[in-house]
Amino acid sequence: MTAPIRVDDVVLARAPAKLNLHLGVGPLRKDKFHELLTVFCALSISDEVVASESEGLSLEVTGEGVKDVPRDKRNLAWQAAALLAKQAGIDPDVHLEIRKSIPVAAGLAGGSADAAATLIACDALWQTGADRDDLVGLGAQLGSDVVFSLTGGLSLGTGRGERLSPVLASGKWNWVLAIAKSGLSTATVYAELDRIRDGQDDVELQTPTDLMNALRSRDLDLLAESLSNDMEPAAISLMPSLRQTKRAGLDEGARAALLCGSGPTYAFLVQNEEDAVDVAARVAGAGVCRTVRTATGPVTGARIIG
Ligand SMILES: C[C@](O)(CO)[C@H](O)COP(=O)(O)OP(=O)(O)OC[C@H]1O[C@@H](n2ccc(N)nc2=O)[C@H](O)[C@@H]1O
Ligand SMILES: Nc1ncnc2c1ncn2[C@@H]1O[C@H](COP(=O)(O)OP(=O)(O)OP(=O)(O)O)[C@@H](O)[C@H]1O
Incomplete structure (x- = not known):
């Protein structure tokens, strides 16, 4: 994550799609998630989220094939903004514009990318003072893939996919x-x-x-x-x-x-x-x-x- 830049009460953030180069699925756990051993890798397509100061929480989605993407609290980006505001003890005053390039429901973690981009955009907009570990903790509450969407690069994922360790390789x-x-x-x-x-x-x-x-x-x-x-x-x-x-x-x-x-x-x-x-x-x-x-x-x- 780079240092937040605040521009005229509007923040633009981007997060990538992912591939699982290896996806080992273990047994179903008591919490109804499966134990995983996976290798995540970021892809060169990403979604963008524009967060602008506003009264209350609102959301629009633009891009191709987005008609089935929810515009309300079912959207993971909406949930991300609401969760961060709750954690910071403030009202979730933001308008989110999600510019989608990542295909929807395709296995590429599009919703998770939007949640990750929203967390860092709203954190910068609201200057919440959350550190990286706080954002990762919120990401894990939102979904198993969100922690990788915050992290990017190449990582080994364990647990339900939220515990990451970097894999050192380039190419x-x-x-x-x-x-x-x-x-x-x-x-x-x-x-x-x-x-x-x-x-x-x-x-x-x-x-x-x-x-x-x-x-x-x-x-x-x-x-x-x-x-x-x-x-x-x-x-x-x-x-x-x-x-x-x-x-x-x-x-x-x-x-x-x-x-x-x-x-x-x-x-x-x-x-x-x-x-x-x-x-x-x-x-x-x-x-x-x-x-x-x-x-x-x-x-x-x-x-x-x-
Ligand atoms: C298939 C993967 O994309 C591989 O990285 C992920 O495991 C899915 O991650 P995700 O979309 O963020 O999924 P979540 O929103 O956390 O979970 C959605 C649902 O998928 C199932 N789920 C998810 C992750 C996991 N380790 N075991 C599961 O069984 C659960 O039924 C859960 O209710
Ligand atoms: N911001 C969002 N973008 C896309 N879909 C969303 C979003 N928020 C919620 N959804 C809902 O989540 C469903 C799955 O969308 P998503 O694109 O995240 O799937 P996916 O890429 O298969 O996820 P993953 O790879 O993490 O399992 C959609 O059908 C949609 O109803």
Whole structure:
């Protein structure tokens, strides 16, 4: 997080989408969350949140495909502003404009990015004096992915995904995202995984050593072999057309296909931009295609940009 800059009672913040390069899902805990072992990586698409001084809390959402995004307290950004104000003992006086680029309900943590950007934008606008640990604590209350949206970069996530430790590796990888026409609910995909596992409670979570080595040595072949997501069978069971999407990308030369979080987006790892164009053309029928990068450098969590 960079130092807050206050400009004419308006603060602009940005937060990235994420990929889970490894998503190991352990048993269901007593609190109804699953124990995870995951490797998060920030993507080169982000949402922006403009927070402006106002009376009361209001919210607008702009961008493509946003008609189903709630404009009230069901919106995670709204909840973020309300929670920060409550914590600071002030009224939540802010108008939020969410400029969405991250596809909705796609497994890319769009709502979490908006919550993270809202926390830091409102913190700067209201000058609450919250420190980074305070914001991380509030983020964890809002959702499992919000802590990573605040942090960015490349991290190992444990617990329900909110306990992060940085992974030291740098490099850029090219991906084509095949974004389905409809979304999947995260809770429904976890429930489907439980149904498929049928009470099996001896699921072991293992540190993805090959993946870590691939990231550190920037080895594309090893990376392609070591991407994995335990939620894939559950997402395919709920949306069988994903099988064709995956096949189409691999047939066109993608090095690997990775389901993004709880889906339904597939991220195809490609060697270069030429391959990206071919893969995108082949899987475009599934929905929208975008070519993106994962930036595994030190930055790219939620930050103030104006
Ligand atoms: C699939 C991932 O995106 C991978 O990073 C996350 O685990 C989902 O994180 P999120 O969207 O922030 O999810 P939350 O808002 O915290 O939880 C939504 C629902 O997903 C399920 N959930 C979520 C996280 C987790 N570790 N175990 C779960 O079972 C729970 O049913 C929960 O009620
Ligand atoms: N700011 C927001 N942006 C998008 N959706 C939101 C937002 N706030 C609440 N929602 C609701 O949350 C649902 C999931 O949206 P979101 O884009 O966060 O999913 P996701 O990327 O699959 O999340 P994750 O990867 O963290 O599981 C949407 O269908 C929408 O109803």
